[in-house]
Amino acid sequence: MSVERLPDGPFDSVWASPGRVNLIGEHTDYNDGFVLPFALPHCTVVGGRRRDTPSWTVTSEGYEGAVTFGPDEKVEGWAAYVAGVVWALREAGHDIPGAELSIVSDVPTGAGLSSSAAIECAVMAVLLDLAGLDVPMAVRPRLAQRAENEYVGAPTGIMDQSASTLGRTGHALFLDCRSLATEQVPFDLAAQGLAILVVDSKAPHAHVTGEYAARRRSCEEAAKILDVAALRDVTDLDGALARLDDEVMRRRVRHVVTENQRVLDTVDALRAGDAREIGPLMTASHTSMRDDYEITVPQVDTVVDAALAAGAYGARMTGGGFGGCVLALVDADRCDAVEAAVREAFADAGFTPPDAFVVTPAEGTHKIR
Incomplete structure (x- = not known):
């Protein structure tokens, strides 16, 4: 500042x-x-x-x-x-x-x-x-x-x-x-020649709207059915999913349980000192948000696909969903190339041009x- x-x-x-x-x-x-x-x-x-x-x-x-x-x-x-x-x-x-x-x-x-x-x-x-x-x-x-x-x-x-x-x-x-x-x-990316590129998709979202609250209610209802305090306590995912009759609720639960494990795996990778290893975990997280939690929109999916095609190690949406920003883990000297690829993909799709900037933990x- x-x-x-x-x-x-x-x-x-x-x-x-x-x-x-x-x-x-x-x-x-x-x-x-x-x-x-x-x-x-x-x-x-x-x-x-x-x-x-x-x-x-x-x-x-x-x-x-x-x-x-x-x-x-x-x-x-x-x-x-x-x-x-x-x-x-x-x-x-x-x-x-x-x-x-x-x-x-x-x-x-x-x-x-x-x-x-x-x-x-x-x-x-x-x-x-x-x-x-x-x-x-x-x-x-x-x-x-x-x-x-x-x-x-x-x-x-x-x-x-x-x-x-x-x-x-x-x-x-x-x-x-x-x-x-x-x-x-x-999380010292510069020491490994890496960077986090943030791409603002310009697709706005609002946390107070019904979709965000609906996801939370679905998780809370599932926890009650599964007789656990929270979905964090689910240890047998396949068994838990078999107890849920609603397909949408099953997808929501699968996202939360697998996302928790991805956090633990990401922390283990960072403790081991190789940030590149977290790239596939980031991408898997985005896929889960897109398919199971259903909170992405075409703009953020386009950012992820374009960044990966341009050589990003991983990419995922961040935030409440239905718009917002994407994080891409990239080689530091590839930031401009990845940003250019995203801009080209947005132009081809007719989307509002995105903003992009590099961030470091502050x-x-x-x-x-």
Whole structure:
């Protein structure tokens, strides 16, 4: 984040939180499973100053005007992510002072890169700082998740807020979504001559829409039928599938169970020091999201196919689905060639031209001043 991207004004506290991509483990987070995200260099920066009255005013570039709300007001729209954090902190018993907040961000919105979690985590850091409260970083993802689940109404898991808060430069975050245990897994691609190319398909998605919630409900219903706390607890996949009468539900369960195993296999490969080995796992993950979880769209499938044809070791969609971004693991000197191949495929298909950029694992929530 450059100096030019800092919010205007004299502030008592300025914090940044990044967006995230998920290397593997899509939609296993709300099944108490395993995920492997990493924080992006792209950040949301929030500046804040205290006010004496118990109210909060927030402005954000890209949105006209300021939004002001009190402690008992329900806020809709983009500012709900801010009001939700205030609500969650107060519900947890924290004495949060009134504040004026200003937000700037270079995390792409609507691309599956967790721009909402970046806002939540940066706002939380500023509010806690203004209050003089030392809430451990490991505790903050749950608070931010509650803001998004219960206040905003988006049924997300814990992954996004965890990656945004706890990410570390040069590492992927191996997260057990049940115990919340974490491991920082080294992910230094440059040392192996590799890179992650992110391609924004420009096919927008929205987590609050019915399709995302429907997938979650299907998984929860399957867990009840199988008499397990969550699909993470399924140990005999064939036996579990035989107990389910609904073919759609069987596909959903197969994705979650096999995706959990792919996370574990990916972590083992990274621990062994050969990132190229994770390429086939990434591609298998995408195939499972396409065929079993049914959350991809033609644009993201086109990115994956074109990247693989151009020499990527693996490629997969990241994010909630029905649009968003694709990650491609490529040789560092092949980024331009792979991007060109994707652009050509999009032009041939008549799709809106995509955006593409190279990312490296960056730092999670951090104080600027």
